[in-house]
Amino acid sequence: MSLLAAAIAVLVAVWDVGAIATQVSNRDAPFGITLVADRLSAIMVVITGVCAVAVGIYALADMDALRERLGFHSFYHLLLGGICGAFVTGDIFNLYVWFEVMLISSFALLVLGSERAQKDGAVKYVAINLISTISFLMAIGLLYGLTGTLNMADLHFAVREVEDKGLLTTVAIFFMVGFGIKAAVFPLFFWLPASYHTPPVTVSAIFSALLTKVGVYAIIRTFTLIFNQDVELTHNVLLVIAALTMLTGVLGAAAQNEVRRILSFHIISQIGYMVLGVALYTPLGLLGAVFYLVHHIVVKANLFLVSGVMHRVGGSFELAYLGSLYREKPFLAILFLIPAFSLAGFPPLSGFWAKLLLLQASLQVDEYVIAFVALLVGLLTIYSMTKIWTQAFWKPRPASVEALPDRVPAAHMVLLTLPITVLAAITIVVGLWTEPFLAFAERAADDLLNPAAYLTAVLGEAATAEVRP
Numbered sequence: 001m002s003l004l005a006a007a008i009a010v011l012v013a014v015w016d017v018g019a020i021a022t023q024v025s026n027r028d029a030p031f032g033i034t035l036v037a038d039r040l041s042a043i044m045v046v047i048t049g050v051c052a053v054a055v056g057i058y059a060l061a062d063m064d065a066l067r068e069r070l071g072f073h074s075f076y077h078l079l080l081g082g083i084c085g086a087f088v089t090g091d092i093f094n095l096y097v098w099f100e101v102m103l104i105s106s107f108a109l110l111v112l113g114s115e116r117a118q119k120d121g122a123v124k125y126v127a128i129n130l131i132s133t134i135s136f137l138m139a140i141g142l143l144y145g146l147t148g149t150l151n152m153a154d155l156h157f158a159v160r161e162v163e164d165k166g167l168l169t170t171v172a173i174f175f176m177v178g179f180g181i182k183a184a185v186f187p188l189f190f191w192l193p194a195s196y197h198t199p200p201v202t203v204s205a206i207f208s209a210l211l212t213k214v215g216v217y218a219i220i221r222t223f224t225l226i227f228n229q230d231v232e233l234t235h236n237v238l239l240v241i242a243a244l245t246m247l248t249g250v251l252g253a254a255a256q257n258e259v260r261r262i263l264s265f266h267i268i269s270q271i272g273y274m275v276l277g278v279a280l281y282t283p284l285g286l287l288g289a290v291f292y293l294v295h296h297i298v299v300k301a302n303l304f305l306v307s308g309v310m311h312r313v314g315g316s317f318e319l320a321y322l323g324s325l326y327r328e329k330p331f332l333a334i335l336f337l338i339p340a341f342s343l344a345g346f347p348p349l350s351g352f353w354a355k356l357l358l359l360q361a362s363l364q365v366d367e368y369v370i371a372f373v374a375l376l377v378g379l380l381t382i383y384s385m386t387k388i389w390t391q392a393f394w395k396p397r398p399a400s401v402e403a404l405p406d407r408v409p410a411a412h413m414v415l416l417t418l419p420i421t422v423l424a425a426i427t428i429v430v431g432l433w434t435e436p437f438l439a440f441a442e443r444a445a446d447d448l449l450n451p452a453a454y455l456t457a458v459l460g461e462a463a464t465a466e467v468r469p
Contacts, residue, residue: 003080004049011042018443018453021090029458030151034090038454039444040290044087044217047294050426051209051301052080054419058305059202061415067112067200075112079105079206086214090458092143092226093150095218096136099182103129106211109203110195121195128181128191136178142171153458155226156451165229172227172234179222182215185275186244189268193252196267197260197317201308204260208267209301213293216274220289223278224448231281238279243373246272250380259307259317259392262384263300266343269377270296273358276370280361286445288357291438295342295350295430302339302423306332309416310392312408319388323397333393335417338424340385342431345378349431353438 013020019038023029037045056076063072082101089095103126110122144150146168147158162168177188184192192212196204219238227234249269256262274296277289307317313329314322326333342349345356355378362371408416430437447453 001053003084004046004053007042007045007049007084010037011046013037014039014042017457018447019457021457029090030149030154033094034151034153034458035088036090036153036454036458037088038447038457039440040217040220040447041087043290043294043440043444044213045084047297048080048083048087048210050423051206051297054423055202055206055209055301055305057415057419058205058308061412062200062202062308064113064200070112072109072112075105075108076206079109083210083214087217090152091150092152092155092222093140096133096140099136099214100133102211102214103133106207109207110199112199112203115198117198121198124191125195128188132178132181135174135181139171139174139178142167142174146171151458152221152225153451153455156455159226159229168227169230169233172223172230173237175222175227176219176234176237179215179218180241182212183219183271183275184212184215184245184268185241185271186248186268189245189249189271192268193261193264196264197258201260201304201311205301205304205308208263208304209297212267212271213274213297216271216289216293219275220278220286220293220448224281224286225451225454228281235279235281238275239367239370242272242276242279243370244272245269245275246373246377250377250384253384254380254387257319257391259310259319259388260304262388263303263307266381266384267300269381270300270343272377273355273374276358276374277361280358280365280367282361282365283442283445283449284357284364285361286448287438287442288354288361290444291357291441292354294437294441295354295427298423298426298430299339299342299351302420302427303336303343305416305420305423306336306339309413309420310336312416314392319391321398322392323395324393326393331417335420335424336389336393338427340389342427344382344385347431348434350427350434351431353431353434 014037019036021034021036024033079102082098082105085098086095089098107122107126110125111118146162147155149155149158159168181188196207246269249265249272253262253265256265274289274292277285309332310325311317314325316322342351345351359371359374
């Protein structure tokens with residue numbers, strides 16, 4: 001709750017001014033460690049706080065005593081600190097530091113309990129993320145060698161003085177690889193479906209909501225503020241990556257029959273939509289990316305939390321062993337349909353508006369192929385969500401599976417369903433009362449294309465002399 005309250009206070013502070021910054025140890029930028037919040041980073045910290053509270057309440061009924069004794073709550077808060085640090089850092093080396101805080105704490109949460117499936121998933125998770133770390137560090141070293149600075153606001157100007165534009169583009173590709181692994185884009189995503197279904201649902205939910213979004217945020221921040229000199233190459237590469245990420249993710253989901261695996265692959269496909277908005281690099285595209293980012297965090301956390309309750313009352317995550325949940329738990333069925341329909345893009349829920357914005361942005365710049373891919377992925381998402389509905393909720397329980405007694409105490413059921421209900425309500429509110437959320441996302445997107453407020457907050461008034469048109 002303290003995180004959420006502080007995040008809201010920051011959001012209120014940047015609502016009108018656009019950006020605020022502070023320099024650690026009173027050393028002026030670009031030499032000190034800068035923390036900066038603009039509209040995008042502020043809303044990301046707020047939505048982190050919302051998910052942190054929701055998942056934290058759920059954990060009170062879901063997390064077992066052994067994992068609590070092994071330090072679940074400490075690692076959980078350490079993870080949240082790393083995520084928020086990544087959102088507000090104004091220094092690209094400290095972005096790496098916060099990424100490492102996230103990696104350490106997420107690995108600890110992933111293996112907490114030491115079950116065999118967890119260890120197997122954790123090995124894959126850490127191995128590929130170490131490759132991301134190496135790529136990221138190489139890129140940082142090369143960028144510092146080219147510019148002599150790692151402050152992101154200062155880099156906005158410094159990269160324009162680099163004579164070797166080809167080398168600068170190569171550095172941008174290194175960053176794209178490092179952030180792409182964190183974001184789970186094609187073809188760097190295989191660690192995610194191999195690991196996200198292995199820990200307790202509480203851990204899967206916070207991972208699915210936030211970890212990949214930090215990678216997406218880093219792509220948005222660096223490829224608007226810093227690497228915008230060779231848009232024809234870098235952003236076209238991102239466009240191809242977006243299309244392949246959407247397709248491979250949704251096809252992987254269609255092939256699965258375990259609820260959390262389906263949802264894990266859908267994280268990948270939906271990441272493609274967010275990258276699409278960055279790749280288009282238009283005001284409407286970035287508006288769509290920001291709106292989609294916030295929408296998906298809420299929806300995906302909610303779907304994983306719902307899957308945990310399905311397991312509690314149905315006894316399995318496998319669709320073959322589930323059935324009749326609609327008859328046994330009609331309220332749970334409704335709580336599943338809301339985020340599922342939103343993920344698939346049904347009007348008037350938040351996912352519909354997010355997808356519509358990106359479709360309009362694609363058509364606006366005559367990218368008809370990517371618009372078709374986005375529509376096709378939306379249809380296949382409907383197929384996956386319908387499969388979960390028909391197999392788990394609608395069909396009769398298989399004759400070979402005995403009906404389970406209601407093993408969930410009433411107090412635990414309240415703790416499990418309360419956060420799901422609140423997140424579902426947020427999805428409905430954003431869908432029905434869309435205008436203020438779109439207006440804020442539009443201002444955040446405008447800040448990305450015209451970063452005068454960000455530069456001024458970090459470097460002072462002199463920074464406003466030259467900004468991107």
